[in-house]
Amino acid sequence: MLHLIATPDQLAQLLAASRHQAGLTQAEAAARVGVSQSRISTLETDASALTLTQLLALCGAYGLQLQLRDRDEPSAEPAPLVEW
Incomplete structure (x- = not known):
């Protein structure tokens, strides 16, 4: 699943989940x-x-992958809306 993160609070919730x-x-x-x-x-x-080191370590421990992309660049598929 794709998670769009824009704030530290959203990241905190994603880490816990x-x-x-x-x-x-x-x-x-x-x-x-x-x-x-x-x-x-x-x-x-x-x-x-x-x-950043902690984020990457947590991603590895939780089976997540960090991906960055330009906001203005359209993605290959529409991103699902995820409410936090």
């Missing part, structure tokens, strides 16, 4: 990424301080 979907506890996710459980908790409520 993706962790749940991957069947991981915060402690298990933290161990995979190399941060504390409290850091995972913080990022799931406020992703504004998330580093």
Whole structure:
């Protein structure tokens, strides 16, 4: 599924949902990424301080792939609207 993220709050919600979907506890996710459980908790409520390294590690742990594209460039297929 394609998720369009425009704010840190949307990213925080996506991280929490993706962790749940991957069947991981915060402690298990933290161990995979190399941060504390409290850091995972913080990022799931406020992703504004998330580093790129942490984002990429979380994507790997949760089975996500980071993709960037120009907003003005039409995609091959219409993006589904995802409400957070």
